Amino acid sequence: LFLEHPMAAGQTLPLAKEQAHYLFGVMRLAAGDRLPVFNGQDGEWIAEVAEAGKRGGSLTCLEQSAPLRLPPDLWLAFAPIKKERTDFITEKATELGAARIIPVQTDFTNSARVNRDRLQAHAVEAAEQCGGTFVPEVAGMTRLGEFLDACGAQRQIMFCDETLTGETVPARQVLAEAGRGPWAVLIGPEGGFSQEERDKLHALPFAHPVSLGPRILRADTAAVAALTLWQDVLGD
Ligand code: SAM
16 A cells, blocks of 8 residues: 555554545445555554555554665656547656656647646555655656757667668667766657657667567557666666
8 A cells, every 4th residue: 555654663554535435335344454565665564454444544554564666767648639548648757667658749639638636546555555665757748849958968869660661770789888877768759750750860860769569569668668778678
């Protein structure tokens, strides 16, 4: 269970109404029962139910059961698509170990806004589900240019360009040759990148254009494929 409280032995962790409902109504836990909890910073802790109420309650933090496991320094930047698919991308990026998730506004981005709280909640749920101790931060909508400035020369970009053909250097080789360090995966919108954006990205020395194969993937599939490939070649 994710709780936004500092964790230390003996610390009382108050529960919000929805958390109490989930633990005591859905999971049927009662006073004295134990469960793992994390806050994204202090690793995983074992907590004991101190007070179980219908509208609230509290846990007592007992001992740390696992240290904080930080993912590699990998960002996922993607142009948001339909709501459900954007939720899906956030969930899968969390499971696949992205450290930061950045919705980017490109020339052809379908939606100009994202509900950041909703996406952050999806990241929390995904981290809970996959036993993670870390939750990636979901950034607000960021213009492509700002994202590129934030990468600067310090962060390499795996620029997923569907216009590349299968004859180009295989993505695995591009990643292996570029080597470890901070990275970002960049996925375009349904309409792809504009020619101007593509030219700019191809001219950046720290952006590495890669093909994900001969078929055009949907943006959510492309995000999952690119993160998997990156983790396979450069992940821990
Ligand atoms: N512009 C394309 C079109 O309308 O034919 C479709 C863009 S695709 C749905 C969305 C994004 O997924 C692309 O901008 C790219 O970042 C990524 N993508 C999809 N297939 C890819 C591939 N085979 N290689 C590299 N990137 C791919």
